[in-house]
Amino acid sequence: MQVQVKLFAFFREGRFKEEGRELADNTMVGQVVDDLGIDREEVGVLMINSRHCQFETVLQQNDILAIFPVIGGG
Amino acid sequence: MPEKIFRVNMTDLSTSIEAVPDNWSGLGGRGLTSTIVAAEVPPTCHPLGPNNKLIFAPGLLSGTAAANSGRISCGAKSPLTGTIKEANAGGTSAQIMAKMGCKALIIEGQPQGDSWYSLRLTPEGASIEKEEKLIGKGNFAVVEAIGQRLSESVGLMSIGQAGEMQMAAANISVKDPDGHLRSCGRGGLGAVMGSKKIKFISLDAAGGKVEIADMEKFRAANKTFAKALVDHPVSQALGTYGTNVLVNIINEAGGLPTRNFSKGQFDGHEQISGETMHDLIVERGGKPKHNCHKGCVINCSQIYNDSAGNFKTSGFEYESIWAMGADCAVDNLDKIAEMDHILDDIGMDSIETAVTFGVAMEGGMLKFGDSDEMIRILKDEVAQGTPLGRIIGSGAGNVGKIYGVTRVPVVKNQAIPAYDPRAIKGIGITYATSTQGADHTMGYTIATEILSVGGKADPLSKEGQVELSRNLQIATAAIDSTGMCLFIAFAALDNATCLPALIDMINARFGINLTGADVTNLGMNILKTEHNFNLAAGFTNKDDRLPEFFALEPIPPHNAVWDFSGEEIDTFWNF
Numbered sequence: 001m002q003v004q005v006k007l008f009a010f011f012r013e014g015r016f017k018e019e020g021r022e023l024a025d026n027t028m029v030g031q032v033v034d035d036l037g038i039d040r041e042e043v044g045v046l047m048i049n050s051r052h053c054q055f056e057t058v059l060q061q062n063d064i065l066a067i068f069p070v071i072g073g074g
Numbered sequence: 075m076p077e078k079i080f081r082v083n084m085t086d087l088s089t090s091i092e093a094v095p096d097n098w099s100g101l102g103g104r105g106l107t108s109t110i111v112a113a114e115v116p117p118t119c120h121p122l123g124p125n126n127k128l129i130f131a132p133g134l135l136s137g138t139a140a141a142n143s144g145r146i147s148c149g150a151k152s153p154l155t156g157t158i159k160e161a162n163a164g165g166t167s168a169q170i171m172a173k174m175g176c177k178a179l180i181i182e183g184q185p186q187g188d189s190w191y192s193l194r195l196t197p198e199g200a201s202i203e204k205e206e207k208l209i210g211k212g213n214f215a216v217v218e219a220i221g222q223r224l225s226e227s228v229g230l231m232s233i234g235q236a237g238e239m240q241m242a243a244a245n246i247s248v249k250d251p252d253g254h255l256r257s258c259g260r261g262g263l264g265a266v267m268g269s270k271k272i273k274f275i276s277l278d279a280a281g282g283k284v285e286i287a288d289m290e291k292f293r294a295a296n297k298t299f300a301k302a303l304v305d306h307p308v309s310q311a312l313g314t315y316g317t318n319v320l321v322n323i324i325n326e327a328g329g330l331p332t333r334n335f336s337k338g339q340f341d342g343h344e345q346i347s348g349e350t351m352h353d354l355i356v357e358r359g360g361k362p363k364h365n366c367h368k369g370c371v372i373n374c375s376q377i378y379n380d381s382a383g384n385f386k387t388s389g390f391e392y393e394s395i396w397a398m399g400a401d402c403a404v405d406n407l408d409k410i411a412e413m414d415h416i417l418d419d420i421g422m423d424s425i426e427t428a429v430t431f432g433v434a435m436e437g438g439m440l441k442f443g444d445s446d447e448m449i450r451i452l453k454d455e456v457a458q459g460t461p462l463g464r465i466i467g468s469g470a471g472n473v474g475k476i477y478g479v480t481r482v483p484v485v486k487n488q489a490i491p492a493y494d495p496r497a498i499k500g501i502g503i504t505y506a507t508s509t510q511g512a513d514h515t516m517g518y519t520i521a522t523e524i525l526s527v528g529g530k531a532d533p534l535s536k537e538g539q540v541e542l543s544r545n546l547q548i549a550t551a552a553i554d555s556t557g558m559c560l561f562i563a564f565a566a567l568d569n570a571t572c573l574p575a576l577i578d579m580i581n582a583r584f585g586i587n588l589t590g591a592d593v594t595n596l597g598m599n600i601l602k603t604e605h606n607f608n609l610a611a612g613f614t615n616k617d618d619r620l621p622e623f624f625a626l627e628p629i630p631p632h633n634a635v636w637d638f639s640g641e642e643i644d645t646f647w648n649f
């Protein structure tokens with residue numbers, strides 16, 4: 001299945017901003033994070049289609065997955 | 075040296091020094107300004123008349139070596155909202171004021187006639203001087219002139235043309251260590267200073283120092299505290315991308331108010347994002363990291379240069395960039411920086427002014443995205459005080475009325491900041507119930523709802539939001555009294571050593587024994603004091619509501635509406 005992956009802040013360094021990925025059915029979010037070489041400890045927020053999700057959430061065809069480090073502001 | 079209250083009476087141009095009353099001695103920052111306003115300002119007075127008072131107070135830890143403790147609080151009855159108001163800023167003034175032993179400066183009365191004045195604060199007290207040369211000038215001209223007249227190292231708080239003209243969006247600028255500006259931004263406090271005919275206040279501690287009751291304990295606590303701040307990943311991200319790191323995540327969450335709050339996502343988000351800003355700053359030889367006062371270990375400020383590599387602006391914040399950017403449909407960071415600089419110079423709140431432009435665009439005064447016209451209006455109309463300029467300077471609520479617009483994002487007449495309350499509901503409770511009109515900093519539920527710091531809450535669900543906002547508003551009122559920058563809150567929410575260390579520092583500074591419960595009580599008392607002032611000024615629970623359009627117009631992409639009932643909102647005050 002096809003999933004769009006977006007990265008933010010320093011997760012973009014040496015990787016990409018946005019990329020389409022071909023994934024096996026039932027792939028979980030955490031697997032995508034691991035495959036990108038991102039340390040799970042550094043992940044602050046995960047969203048699928050603008051809703052928060054978890055490492056265990058199973059991706060669906062055409063999902064947009066956004067991966068953010070721990071960030072804040074105000 | 076023992077702490078004192080400096081009082082300045084602008085009616086008879088007299089000054090005095092008073093002992094600190096016992097019931098004020100444990101207070102600082104917002105706790106003190108709000109207590110003094112509540113004690114001395116008649117709630118129904120005209121905010122720009124002789125009965126309003128303008129209060130400045132450094133925080134409890136300001137002037138010490140405590141990390142991030144250099145915030146100055148400014149309080150009065152607000153000409154924008156009619157409520158009590160406290161706005162705080164960094165810069166060097168809080169530290170200098172604390173070092174000269176001044177616990178609070180109270181400015182009261184109003185001079186007759188057209189003369190303008192300045193105040194000079196030293197350990198000997200306040201003095202009033204006539205000012206002619208700098209009247210009509212912007213803040214940067216004031217900084218430069220005072221640097222030459224006195225010295226580069228004096229503290230300085232000033233108003234620009236907007237404050238002189240008593241515009242409801244006028245702010246008070248506070249000089250930072252490099253001669254750039256921070257602002258007590260919200261609620262039109264610059265207009266109150268203008269109504270007292272004070273163009274600027276200079277501060278010189280003349281070598282004074284803050285006394286610490288138990289230095290050893292203080293040092294140890296500060297070490298733990300600073301480590302908690304430095305170690306927290308949010309602090310590190312703030313130092314790299316500034317607060318503007320939020321554009322992309324709030325956009326992704328569908329809560330970035332766009333085109334005057336008609337959408338929750340902005341097509342141009344990437345162009346105005348913290349990531350893009352960081353790369354531009356580095357490319358142009360600016361500084362991604364900068365602090366607004368000595369002792370800050372987070373460094374969320376920055377030096378943003380123009381394409382020729384010359385200084386353009388600093389303290390370039392998410393709120394400002396969102397407001398002039400997404401809300402006005404402007405996707406050019408350089409134009410936004412240009413406006414940010416002009417707003418600093420004429421002394422206007424970037425949130426109120428830009429949200430006003432969004433409403434004006436909706437009403438047809440100018441086109442969405444027309445940043446050149448925004449710049450022209452700021453320079454040729456607002457700074458010159460033309461009728462159109464004064465209309466823009468009067469805030470979003472007024473412009474909505476003048477143009478017959480129904481989508482006017484204000485609460486208690488103050489512009490709603492950078493998070494749409496339909497898509498991020500907890501922050502809507504903060505906007506509705508804050509004692510000061512719409513203000514995200516009063517109870518920053520975004521940390522929990524979006525950023526997953528200090529727990530999690532579903533931003534599209536109503537569950538738990540009233541309680542979340544209440545707890546954060548109580549904690550924030552207490553933090554705003556310490557002189558701490560609010561960005562310590564991320565570490566405080568996540569790291570169990572952070573808050574106890576902060577309380578230890580306060581105890582070591584004053585030789586007292588506050589507990590965590592005392593601090594919570596302090597926060598509650600401040601909120602109640604402020605709330606009671608507002609009730610006495612004529613506000614009711616019916617004012618704790620969001621504008622109707624939030625319930626009527628679903629916001630894409632979530633197509634969510636604001637669905638809290640009045641009764642649900644009112645439970646906020648059950649404490």
Ligand code: SF4
Pocket residue numbers: 142164364365366367370371372373374375559560561
């Ligand atoms: S984190 Fe930012 S606002 Fe806070 S003290 Fe440092 S520079 Fe100032």
